[in-house]
Amino acid sequence: MTYIVGVTGGIGSGKTTVTDRFASHGIEVIDADVIAREVVAPGSDALKQIAEYFGPEVILPDGALNRAQLRSLVFADSDKKEWLNQLLHPLIRHRIEDALQAARSDYCILVAPLLLENQLQALVDRVLVVDVAEETQIERTTRRDNNSREQVAAIIDAQITREERLAAADDCINNELPLPEVYDQVDALHQQYLKLAKR
Numbered sequence: 054m055t056y057i058v059g060v061t062g063g064i065g066s067g068k069t070t071v072t073d074r075f076a077s078h079g080i081e082v083i084d085a086d087v088i089a090r091e092v093v094a095p096g097s098d099a100l101k102q103i104a105e106y107f108g109p110e111v112i113l114p115d116g117a118l119n120r121a122q123l124r125s126l127v128f129a130d131s132d133k134k135e136w137l138n139q140l141l142h143p144l145i146r147h148r149i150e151d152a153l154q155a156a157r158s159d160y161c162i163l164v165a166p167l168l169l170e171n172q173l174q175a176l177v178d179r180v181l182v183v184d185v186a187e188e189t190q191i192e193r194t195t196r197r198d199n200n201s202r203e204q205v206a207a208i209i210d211a212q213i214t215r216e217e218r219l220a221a222a223d224d225c226i227n228n229e230l231p232l233p234e235v236y237d238q239v240d241a242l243h244q245q246y247l248k249l250a251k252r
């Protein structure tokens with residue numbers, strides 16, 4: 054079984070920035086957000102159930118999920134969010150387990166925004182948290198996506214706090230720094246993980 058590092062952080066904290074750097078060293082990255090999109094592919098059973106529960110307006114004319122529409126529905130209503138989580142999280146977990154079994158690099162990375170919320174840390178050997186202040190999360194996410202401050206704040210409220218995340222971390226990357234310094238932190242951890250994986 055490959056050594057597995059779980060990477061987590063709140064929305065817009067820099068998980069992709071960090072895991073792309075690990076991938077550039079040849080490390081396989083399994084991304085829970087990518088898997089979450091696969092389980093609701095057009096024609097999937099999960100997508101049918103979502104359309105039945107939320108109504109046909111959450112499906113686009115081409116049969117794909119209207120993600121912006123569903124985002125505005127679920128992060129405004131915690132019962133709806135719970136319903137969606139209960140449908141999708143077991144499906145996502147199964148696919149993650151299969152992908153981890155198939156991983157072949159010296160060690161591999163599981164990146165998941167909800168690693169700790171969904172007890173996925175049971176699947177990993179070590180937890181790396183990508184850390185920024187909440188204001189930085191809001192600034193970077195609103196700049197990148199078509200999200201309002203309020204929407205990003207609602208998503209942050211649906212996740213564990215920065216303090217809870219840091220308390221569960223074995224390692225931490227400070228992503229407030231300029232990118233070259235962030236990459237230096239990743240490269241140092243990469244060397245450490247290669248050693249841990251060989252034990």
Ligand SMILES: CC(C)(COP(=O)(O)OP(=O)(O)OC[C@H]1O[C@@H](n2cnc3c(N)ncnc32)[C@H](O)[C@@H]1O)[C@@H](O)C(=O)NCCC(=O)NCCS
Pocket residue numbers: 063064065085086089120121123124127134137138141145165166167208211212
């Ligand atoms: C509601 C959906 C359709 C909105 O899609 P959209 O393209 O706008 O966002 P995307 O999927 O890229 O998620 C953006 C970020 O929102 C946060 N987020 C997403 N889902 C959740 C959730 N259920 N609870 C808390 N935070 C969440 C994560 O930080 C994620 O990186 C989508 O987020 C979704 O399907 N969520 C349920 C599945 C899930 O929990 N995914 C998280 C990874 S396991």
Ligand SMILES: Nc1ncnc2c1ncn2[C@@H]1O[C@H](COP(=O)(O)OP(=O)(O)OP(=O)(O)O)[C@@H](O)[C@H]1O
Pocket residue numbers: 062063064065066067068069070071086166193194197228229230231232235
């Ligand atoms: N150190 C940094 N300095 C400046 N900008 C950064 C830095 N790290 C990341 N960013 C930018 O911040 C935004 C969020 O980063 P990224 O997409 O890596 O976060 P994420 O945690 O994967 O986001 P999400 O949770 O939404 O999937 C991106 O636009 C990225 O280019």
